[in-house]
Amino acid sequence: MMGLFTRTAPDQAFRLPKGGAIDRHAPLPFTFDGKPYVGYEGDTLASALVANGVRLVGRSFKYHRPRGIYSAGPEEPNALVGLRSGGRQEPNTRATVIELFSGLEARSQNAWPSLALDVMGLNDIASPVLVAGFYYKTFMGFPGWHFWEERIRKAAGMGSAVHIADPDVYDKMAAHCDVLIVGGGPAGLAAALTAGRAGARVILVDESDAPGGRLRSERETLDGEAATDWVAQTVAELASLPNVRLLTRTTAFGYYDGNTVGAVERLGDHLPVPAPHTARQRMWTIRARRVVIAAGATERPLVFDGNDKPGVMMAGAVRTYLNRFAAKPGQRAVVFANNDDGYRTALDMAAAGMDVRGVFDTRRRTGGAWRDKAEAAGIECRPGMAVVRTHGYLDLVGVDIAPLAEDGQTLSGDPSFISCDLVATSGGWSPNVHLHCHAGGRPVYDDAVAGFVPGTSRQAETSVGAARGRFSTTDALSDGAAAARDALEALGMAPASVDLPATEELGVSPIQAIWRVPTIGGRKGRRFVDLQDDVTASDIELAHREGYVSVEHLKRYTTLGMGTDQGKTSNMNGHAILAEERGQPIGEVGTTMFRPPYTPVPMGVLAGREQGAHLAPTRRSAMHDWHAENGAVFVEAGHWLRPQYYLKPGEKKSKRAMDRAIEEETLAVRSAVGMVDVSTLGKIDLQGPDTAEFLNRLYINGWKTLAVGKARYGIMLREDGIVFDDGTTSRLGEHHYLMTTTTAQAGRIMAHLEEYLQIHWPELKVSATSVTEQWAAMALSGPRARDVLAAAVEGADMSNEALPFMGVVEAEVAGCPVRIFRISFSGELAYEINTPADYGTDVWEALMDAGRDHGIRPYGTEALSILRIEKGHVAGPELDGRTTAADLGLGRMVSSKKPFIGSDWLGVEGRADENRPSLVGLTPVDGRTRIKAGAILVEADHKDGPTPIPKAGWVSSSAYLSPHVGQPIALGMLTGGKARLGETVWALFPLRNQAVEVRVVDPIFIDPDGSRLHD
Amino acid sequence: MAGPPSAPSGWDMSDYSIFSLLRQALGGHKDWARAWRDPEPKPNYDVIIIGAGGHGLATAFYLAKLHNVGRIAVLEKGWLGGGNTGRNTTIVRSNYLLDENAPFYEKSLQLWEQLSDELNFNVMFSQRGVLNLAHSDGQMDAFARRGNSMRLNGIDAELLDREDVRRMVPYLDFSENARFPVYGGLLQPRGGTARHDAVAWGFARGADQLGVDIIQNCEVTGFVRDGDKITAVETSRGRIGCGKVGFAVAGHTGYLASKLGMRLPIESHVLQAFVTEPLKPLIDTVVTFGASHFYISQSDKGGLVLGGDLDFYNSYAQRGNLPTVEHVVSAGVSMIPSISRLRILRHWGGVMDMSMDGSPIIGKTPIDNLYFNCGWCYGGFKATPGSGWVFAHTIAEDAPHPLNAGLTLERFERGYTVDEGGKGPWPGHH
Amino acid sequence: MLIITCPYCGPRDHSEFTYVGDAARTRPALGADTGDVFDWVYLRDNPRGRHLEYWQHSAGCRAFVKVLRDTATHEVLAVGLPEDTLNPTEDGAAS
Amino acid sequence: MTDASGDLKRPVSRRSALASVLQPGRYGAVRPGDPGVRLAERHPLSMVQIEARDDGLAALLDQAEEILGVRPPMTFGGTAGDGQPRILWSGPRRWLVVEPHGRDLFQTLRPGLTAPETAVVDLSSGRSAFRLSGLNARDVLAKGTSIDTHPDKLGSNRVAMTSLFHISVLIDCREANATVPIYDLYAARGYAVALWESLTDAAAEYGYAVDG
């Protein structure tokens, strides 16, 4: 406890006096858990915390163990913080990747009341019970799972999110290139230079703020200069090439089919808020002809007792903090490794003036250049030794070390204590094979690397450098250049000459694969494999004992690798331990499936602009602005905005206003005249000598006899005999027809026609073009419709004789060309007027003017629906994708003289079953009660149950008040259908505890003989 | 016939309870029995179930528990539960419209309510409610029809108006900005989620204890036929003789049926799912968007679990592509704007057995001793116990149970399709 | 992304197309006996591996194209017009 | 009866679908010098689609050339003519003839295209036309379409039919190589406002000017 506070000095006490890629002239204030600190431009939050001596940063998922910063990259399992506040608050942000900005606010997570004293820390004491999968074995009986679940959910989870909308916007970009290079370390840069100079279209993405990769973290030279100088020169040249695009702060998160790579560019995350007019993040969809994966490798820990304490850190991360950020992760350090990185790290720490208390190398027989160099520097090197236990709770105070037996499985001597505040540990490096696996590759185990390396590629991708286990800079450079040359050759491009810089690297001696470091006296200990999800070596042993022996079962039973880091540091160790338990080679036991994203991706950027109001584009009719100016309340229909009803000038939207408007609009049509915008109906222009034959095959009724200048109502079936759509088709010329469809099906019907013309019946000479958008359409209906039209129309006689029911003529209105179709959906004398959309408003206004003296009203979809229900016209609710023409009472339309799409099904048992409900009209027996759509029709003797209650049908459409009939009416589908006219059944609506006795009537409530249509 | 061999591990050591857990804790959990054995295939079984997903395992469990059919084996080409059972978004409900479906799914839901006890394995069945949102009057009417029909079938359902929905899930977009405003919704309070892997493991452990041989890494590659009977199955681990054979291979049904020269009313499509980083409790129920296919819930581990539309092309690959990812997530952030900054942790796909009317096929086939359990589309996880229960009956009695009588293979030819969505013979649209 | 090389428009994302489905079947003549129609409407080979299928370039030239694609790997092997018979080729173009 | 034409016996002005949203001016990010993007509507235009089946193709090409003085291009994605008229390939055996509103283009064409397999459809009101130009014009396209607009792929006088911000469009590349590329976009009239909003939203980052 003490340790923590004494070390937390707000003065960057752990910042080295010089060095590092930070700008000491640009101090940046920030807060962590409300406490103010200062870091520098160039810092990450993690490096700033390290520089300020902050060691305890979080609590683990399950046991709430105190945790510190473990790594310096995207693999971080421990240092997850809550970042920012308000609508920009984001949980689980890795402190190791977020760039420091002025005013940054971060909070620790998963701890209450405070990070230092977290009551849930008790879980750690209960840990013997809370082993892998314990919850599958209990919480079953009283008081039931729901009781426990509530508590477990609170304990689980990691950071907290808030329900405040995100104020930032997101963007998307498509990109195409010859060569995409993922990763800007030496391998990636060498590849980019080679491909870029050759003139190929190159994109290089790197997830960090600048290219360089590990070179930014190591004290290495290239051509005798600091390696970062070469990086700077290379980046400068690449930036100068027009054919090269450099994207930093850009993570390639997934590799998909067709050599498509998804990437996210963070444009604003390093700033307090994104720049004006700029998105916070941008998603790139990159289609590359060749992909070079230069994604590097991830260092993994050694699995020893107490390896999770604050103060235990990856060796490579220690070097990053020292060399790149000039920040000291500790004062007195112990190094524990199974490979030469231990010595490299010790040398860097010594050079930084830290007290290095020895390099403990699991390898008995080690030697080689690195060790010699370390010893030459006076660093104590202890072969065949291991750290076997750590001391301290909230912070590290020391470790026990002990000699390892030859096999590395047991201890060959007694432990001794060394006081220290830092353990730099390296268990080797795991190549980043993620993208290779997304692309369909299967990784293979390589003993030399002690890790999985890419297998055979399934797409046009190659991994290079550390990403395929070539861990030296020398190899990385040559590997990258070679891969680029291969890519160029494959693309038929001539390579340009690139001379790679000279390296001065020491040779490395082989790594010793050691997956579990023995514990003192074989005590169970706490050897963490997955630090975030608290999976220990003994959890893996338990899972194996219980039969969860496949890596995939192991993962799901223990949650190994299921945290925010997706096992970047833990999978290899975990799978190797399972292999040891199974006594099989690691390669055979295998590894779990790698899935996108490589690192977590915010949902906002995947959505981009297509969210909220822009989730889907909207369509507007030519008269939209008129409707808006005249009080229309819009409703969406098939992406169109349609007037639902019209408010009076200045009237507010309300239920009453709506009901009144709908009633008035309906009555206007029945008693005088009204006009509705029907531009949304699908319109398909059909031309060609075989059009009539085509229509004959599409519709259930006949078309050969339709005369020029006439319209006809038709019904189309799907291939399975179910009604697809209905509408009128008019013959405009010898070989010229205009088909109309419902608004909802317009798109599908167009595709339906194209499919038959292009695939099934190419012999038919017909061309089909959608003209929905060319023609504005309005329906003028009501007893006065003819008077209004006659007054407005020029160049055509509107008399009943000249333009009878189902007649079609062309004329002009207000100097605009129009097509007039005498067809009716409302059951009134009605005309549909089409005019080119650019004239839509002029024609609409001219007709409104002509209608003023006749009391014309614009009406919306609500009135339209009541009118068609009164007329017994079927629409969407009846055409529910399950009804046949006969069900809809349209069986008589079916032509027996010809086959058509769906005709083969008419006779089939299930489609002809007389128990199928069919269309009827319904009225309340009491003459008052509304019959709700969605009610179920039930015979009187069943209405009171018991359940299951047999169903006789349902109510499909309902008009709460038919101004014409003077009471509520409805359409429904009822077994027995019209044969039951006059009988009563019950319309049950249990969701609202309603039961209405209804009388079965003819579905045509108005003008059954159709005189209104014809006179 | 030989009765089921007794499980090798004594029932005691394998009994799960808080007491056994504490007892084991003292002993360092050294004595837990294997959850299931790893037996070598026997030369011959009375019933062979192909596919150790939830359905295959449940079928074997109920066969062994309720029907006297002799030796039973479940053959699994990979690791048990690794198919769609292991990759689904775990929504459990019985809110169906049609009478061929509703009673069956309700039976399944009732079995769910007892399942943890029945299996002595906590499958974490969480009845947190399933809420379907409506975005138009037409959709409200359709929901009313479905909800009323559920009630008449004795199934719980509630019709919510916009304000009811706002009270229940205030964080949806109720602003003017919403492209598809919320009109209301249909709620099934008894619906919810379950821990998918645990369902497979629980049934496997239960079946194993009843003597069923669960044979993993054993792919069925062909069949040996004698006229209208199948006498043996060819597998990657050799030929195994059989009395009866049941398919429970979901997305692989078409492929396996082709080995018998059969063509089925099924297409295999890829459906993707997504999980976010773990979070403290944020979303306490299951919510589905009505304007495009999208649904969300929160796992007990804390991840938001999202799903949506198919990729819309035939596929046997368990992965999809970006357009669907973008489409699904767009719907998500539009429905719940506050999740925009939360991060997708992982996304994957499963191979869906999409039937031609969107409803499953459980029953007999033209081959005497062959039975099908397939066509589950998006919705077979909720059916797991019910499907196993009726499929076991169908296999044991060589006749469908009344609950699956309407879900036969012949229904398509006879014109009795069970089309919940009214989408027609376009499997991708269901 | 499945990249489908439309014979008219060139390589395009599959998101520009509408999937139609199995192209190995041919629609029986109108009025054929129901057996064939049932087959055509409902039954599929649904192969794991090479699959002949129709896509419509609905956001582009609106042509229906025939695609030979591996349903296990999603690899597009060949693209052509409805009347073409497809053999897989290197570049994924019709032959 | 004859077929109706989109053109006028008596002059009535045609209304643009963008009437309510198009406001000339400079918007978005403020940059020194020219805005990154220029946007304008091209209206009114006459647009007529001509189409033939294989057997009528030869006749169509000859007759169209005869009437228009420009021969429809046979190459997929090709264009012909400089604007009086300009003929755009718009699908297999299908072309869109475009010119500024003036003579009755439909009636000019219809009588002369006599092959029975020829279809002529007036789309003058059915499409809205935009002009997108500027240094960042290609970036704006990249935000909404997946196609490769690199000059080597979509060069001058080439058209591509694709989807832009989820709306089907025909992109006519008028100038690809100059530092300031120029594109004409054609979209269904009903989507004009939605497309306009997406274009301006995408252009804001670069600063854009709307020309009257």
Ligand SMILES: Cc1cc2nc3c(=O)[nH]c(=O)nc-3n(C[C@H](O)[C@H](O)[C@H](O)COP(=O)(O)OP(=O)(O)OC[C@H]3O[C@@H](n4cnc5c(N)ncnc54)[C@H](O)[C@@H]3O)c2cc1C
């Ligand atoms: C992304 C996604 C989300 C879903 N969401 C839901 C949801 O929310 N609610 C819901 O109810 N349903 C959902 N489903 C559907 C549900 O997951 C499935 O219907 C259900 O799990 C199917 O179970 P099953 O046992 O039939 O199939 P599976 O679990 O797939 O089991 C089939 C098994 O057969 C094996 N197999 C295949 N071929 C062979 C062979 N030749 N030999 C041996 N073994 C073989 C496979 O390896 C597999 O293990 C979803 C599915 C997916 C993919």
Ligand SMILES: NC(=O)c1ccc[n+]([C@@H]2O[C@H](COP(=O)([O-])OP(=O)(O)OC[C@H]3O[C@@H](n4cnc5c(N)ncnc54)[C@H](O)[C@@H]3O)[C@@H](O)[C@H]2O)c1
């Ligand atoms: N000491 C060792 O054993 C050891 C081990 C591994 C690597 N190294 C050193 O590392 C270097 C290897 O060079 P390299 O170029 O192969 O790897 P690198 O680690 O130097 O570079 C990889 C780069 O790829 C970026 N990256 C990774 N995944 C990405 C993604 N999905 N999207 C965008 N960017 C991503 C990283 O940010 C990094 O900049 C050499 O300098 C070598 O000495 C040493």
Ligand SMILES: Cc1cc2nc3c(=O)[nH]c(=O)nc-3n(C[C@H](O)[C@H](O)[C@H](O)COP(=O)(O)O)c2cc1C
């Ligand atoms: C309901 C549910 C919740 C999941 N939660 C997580 C999770 O928290 N972390 C994780 O890494 N994966 C999670 N997964 C995804 C699995 O890791 C895995 O991707 C999925 O089961 C498919 O298997 P595969 O990716 O191995 O093919 C979850 C899956 C499901 C179905």
Ligand SMILES: [Zn+2]
């Ligand atoms: Zn095309």
